[in-house]
Amino acid sequence: MLRLLTKTRSLFSVLKKGNAANSASPLHCFSIASPSSSSCLRPAAVGPVPSTGVRSTFGDFLPWSFRxxxxxxxxxxxxxxxxxxxxxxxxxxxxxxxxxxxxxxxxxxxxxxxxxxxxxxxxxxxxxxxxxxxxxxxxxxxxxxxxxxxxxxxxxxxxxxxxxxxxxxxxxxxxxxxxxxxxxxxxxxxxxxxxxxxxxxxxxxxxxxxxxxxxxxxxxxxxxxxxxxxxxxxxxxxxxxxxxxxxxxxxxxxxxxxxxxxxxxxxxxxxxxxxxxxxxPEDPLLHSLQVQDVVRTLNAQLLYQVRGVRAAMSTEVTNFIVATLQLSELLAYLPKNGDPRKGSVVIADSSRSDILLSMLHLHESHTFANIAALVLTGGMRPEKHVEHLVQDQADKSSLPVLVSQLPSFETSALLSKAEATIEPSSHRKxxxxxxxxxxxxxxxxxxxxxxxxxxxxMNPKLFIHNLFKQAKANKQHIVLPEGDEPRTVQAAGTILSRDLCEITLVGNKQAIEQVAKQYRVDLSGAHIVDPSKSPRTEAYVDFLYEARKHKGMNKDMAHETLITDCNYYGTCMVALGDADGMVSGALNTTANTVRPALQVIKTSPDLPLVSSVFFMCLPDRILVYGDCAINSNPTSEELAAIAIQSAETAAAFGIEPKVAMLSYATGTSNTGPLIQKVIDATEIAKKKRPDLLIEGPLQYDAAVNPETAKTKLKGKDNPVAGKATVLIFPDLNTGNNTYKAVQQSTGAVAVGPLLQGLKKPVNDLSRGCTVTDIVTTIALTAVQASTKKSS
Known part of the structure; x- marks a missing residue:
């Protein structure tokens, strides 16, 4: 039973001790409170915590589903x-x-x-x-x-x-x-x-x-x-x-x-x-009225200060007596020799000074039962000469004398409907x-x-909330090339009002401000850059020319490109450090968004491939899907690169990467060229990153369902099967359709696509995106940028 545990042992200390004795089943406890909190449970592990070798920028404040x-x-x-x-x-x-x-x-x-x-x-x-x-x-x-x-x-x-x-x-x-x-x-x-x-x-x-x-x-x-x-x-x-x-x-x-x-x-x-x-069980004491309930119901005032007011207010009310009779007749209705913790409430018109004086006296008597309170109705105080008579006695009494603003009948009617409560002074209750x-x-x-x-x-709302929190904690500068697009303008307003990022909108200032006015968006905190008028344009011209002259571009062509193509302008801002990341695609195709980034920012030298992931926010967990937007039919080498990139992205957002390489067969249950591609990709990825948990080929059900994994792997224990958090699809056809099928069939929120593999973050939007989609992608890009700076 609970009472057998000592007061000084918390749930956590009991649990830690129990698990410390069982080294075969190590417990990993994680705090979801702030690390700076002196009272929170510190991140602790009983037994070794396996390292993934991948850095998580979110630390312990995110309660992700894998933990x-x-x-x-x-x-x-x-x-x-x-x-x-x-x-x-x-x-x-x-x-x-x-x-x-x-x-x-x-x-x-x-x-x-x-x-x-x-x-x-x-x-x-x-x-x-x-x-x-x-x-x-x-x-x-x-x-x-x-x-x-x-x-x-x-x-x-x-x-x-x-x-x-x-x-x-x-x-x-x-x-x-x-x-x-x-x-x-x-x-x-x-x-x-x-x-x-x-x-x-x-x-x-x-x-x-x-x-x-x-x-x-x-x-x-x-x-x-x-x-x-x-x-x-x-x-x-x-x-x-x-x-x-x-x-x-x-x-x-x-x-x-x-x-x-x-x-x-x-x-x-x-x-x-x-x-x-x-x-x-029911207990009548819990439903008994107390004097404090009378005070609350009538909004009554205490006429005199009384001794032991807290105890007096918690006295139980046994009945109400309306004093319309003579005093001698009233006494017959007052019970004798009762429980001192209970008593009657006497209701009398404020003109009945005889009742006031006698109740103060009787309350101190040992002959009659306790009087819980006296209520004087009509809202009038006693006459001055009466107050002088009772003042000395009242100061020594513990009888609450209350003043009701209502006449006697209305007071009685209201008290008949009074409901019992429990207050801090209701010690017995x-x-x-x-x-x-x-x-x-x-x-x-x-x-x-x-x-x-x-x-x-983890649920979608919590995922977004924590994403915004991280973006705000490490504020970055994001450029939005489609500056006069209405959804983009509204998203910029939301980002600024939440103070998540610094924002630059690219385009004609008058046109952007007109859209903002139309949609009632405050852009006073945004930077607006017109490529045809900006003093930085010439520096971008020189940069673009140097980056593309080997492809036949001259300075005039570079200037024309920057003036007419907002994506090139935004990309140059990111490349030269005037912005930390870029989000585009509400109007432009994926190709038009990604091409400038490939030409100017370029890919990371260790994994020279651009791929994408979606964060699939299911009701009880977050899964990472890759690649569902960029590579149509990746080779084994490219599939391995996608797996490694996706694992790193997952870790950057606080998700422990357990990577499942998906196929239509699990383990050695089948053979064929499509399965072999996944087998080869798995071996390549493991060889390049032995610190990561990567397994394949696995079917989707064997990757995410522990029972199915146990059946299909014939009971063999596997660190990924049934527990996968990152799922790598063998081609774009499979990945794109799967993420949309899950999204549409289950109501899951799909956050992305998030592009990975570039030296600096550039992210693409769907042309059917909503304002919320743009806001979320901006926040994702900001976290990406912060991660790249700190890695």
């Missing part, structure tokens, strides 16, 4: 609406249990209610002593979330939440992330929470309200009720599995005494393949929540799952 780590957070998802006190009690119980196991714990809420952190974040901060600023404990407010969702800006919502999450993650080893109910929205809350859990890279624990499952229709048969509870969990389970989020456990709560057959529930959940951690959680929830179910390694998931 495995222990869980660094739990996403707490409430599967159905119920009473807030019940769901909050489960959160308090779970935090209490985890706090003893994981001292570096923090709390985060993606969407919270108010503009200053929200009720729950504030409560968790006060109860558990989190040192985080309250505003950093949530992503966005509910109002902000509504605005973004209803204006079709869900991507912006996700990005804001992730930025806030990244910041708080730097300060904690482990986070409990409590999902949102987004009350009043009416949309699919389960899907929204599943997407958030996927984005934040955590596993989930479900919390299912037994009463909420049947909307308080408590007279249904027990078996029907149990099925309703299960169905509530299954709806969320489907949503989370669709987003590839692992569900660690489901906790049922608010279970009435009439149906406390926990074993039956456990069997139902097991049949549905949903881990079940326990069922928490908090202790009860922690106790009944510990008694009824099997934390072994959760901790066993937490102690397992898990693949670190």
């Amino acid at each position: 495995r780590r222990v869980h660094t957070g739990i996403y707490l998802h409430h599967t159905n609406p119920g009473r807030g006190t019940d769901s909050l009690a489960v959160t308090l119980g779970l935090l209490h249990a985890l706090d003893r196991l994981q001292p570096g714990m923090g709390y985060f809420r993606p969407i919270d209610k108010t503009t200053i952190g929200g009720n729950r974040a504030a409560m968790m901060k006060e109860i558990y002593g989190f040192e985080d600023d309250l505003t950093s404990m949530h992503g966005v407010t509910q109002q902000k979330a509504f605005e973004l969702i209803t204006t079709d800006k869900t991507d912006d919502l996700m990005e804001e939440i992730y930025k806030a999450f990244e910041e708080i993650r730097k300060r904690h080893d482990f986070l409990v992330i409590e999902g949102t109910s987004l009350k009043g929205w009416g949309g699919d809350i389960a899907t929204l929470n599943a997407k958030l859990a996927s984005l934040l890279g955590t596993s989930a624990v479900f919390v299912t309200d037994a009463r909420g499952a049947i909307r308080n229709e408590i007279y249904r048969p027990k078996e029907e009720w149990e099925l309703e509870i299960l169905e509530s969990a299954k709806v969320s389970d489907l949503a989370f599995k669709k987003e590839n989020v692992e569900v660690l456990a489901d906790i049922v709560h608010a279970l009435p005494a009439a149906m406390r057959d926990v074993e039956a529930l456990k069997r139902l959940f097991a049949d549905a393949n949903i881990p079940f951690a326990g069922a928490i 908090i202790e009860l929540a922690q106790l009944i959680f510990e008694e009824n929830v099997d934390m072994d179910v959760i901790t066993r799952a937490l102690l397992k390694e898990q693949p670190i998931r």
